[in-house]
Amino acid sequence: MELGLKGKVALVSAGSKGLGFGVARALAADGARVSICSRGSANVDAAVQKLIAETGAEVIGTACDVTQAEAIQGWVDQTATRWGAIDALLVNAGGPPGGLALDMTDAQWQAAFELTLLSSVRMIRATVPHMTNGGSILTITSSSIREPIERLGLSTVMRSGVAGLVKTLADELAGKSIRVNNLIPGRIETERVAQLDQAAATRSGKSVEEVRAQSIAKIPLGRLGTIDDFGAAGAFLLSPAAAYITGATLRVDGGMMRSI
């Protein structure tokens, strides 16, 4: 299927690794011009080189911590200055720390709010004025917005807020022909998932292999997802091919989630 991304301008935050990188690669492979950001300039530079080498697309990158309002504005404006109107935005960031909800301090709650929810508001607010031809916005949340995950209370609460933001903005931005959707990754193989498996192994006294095998046993398709599985779904929702889809949440989880 033709996605219609050729020449489109896409912003991908937290795009130097993992899920963000997977979406950036799928967009670039389909001919979009892609501007990524993440905190570490070495990570950004390496990812830009890799994306250009693998896809031949126009790709640029900026070091930007999405908890910083001015850094977000700089990244978005810089991209618009270079390429003009923006067509697509992937809203992504690192995940908040794990632990029991009531063990988290006020400072940890505030940091999770800024990392997950406020950063989403800020990225969308900075980008919408540049979506002068309409556009598509996609957030990444977690299965925790449907089925809370043990010891990930900060993620569950803040990501549920992002899901509410998506439905709210799908209404508020429809008049500007801007679609807003959400992707739920189940367990996609990235550094973050490797760290979570390591932490679970340390807590339970099991090996990482045992922890991994237990999580795979809960996935009907019998494997973890790849960043390419995830990227394909992301590129579709960000593309003109998804023109009549807004306010939707799509699971990319190999059937893992049990809720109907």
Ligand SMILES: NC(=O)c1ccc[n+]([C@@H]2O[C@H](COP(=O)([O-])OP(=O)(O)OC[C@H]3O[C@@H](n4cnc5c(N)ncnc54)[C@H](OP(=O)(O)O)[C@@H]3O)[C@@H](O)[C@H]2O)c1
């Ligand atoms: N993988 C999964 O199956 C899964 C499932 C559910 C939810 N999620 C969530 O999806 C998001 C991405 O996960 P992932 O697995 O791709 O993680 P990852 O492999 O750890 O990659 C995280 C990426 O985010 C960047 N980043 C982190 N904090 C940032 C910040 N404050 N500002 C800008 N960039 C930042 C990192 O680069 P720098 O270090 O250079 O900043 C890196 O490029 C996370 O929020 C994660 O919790 C993932």
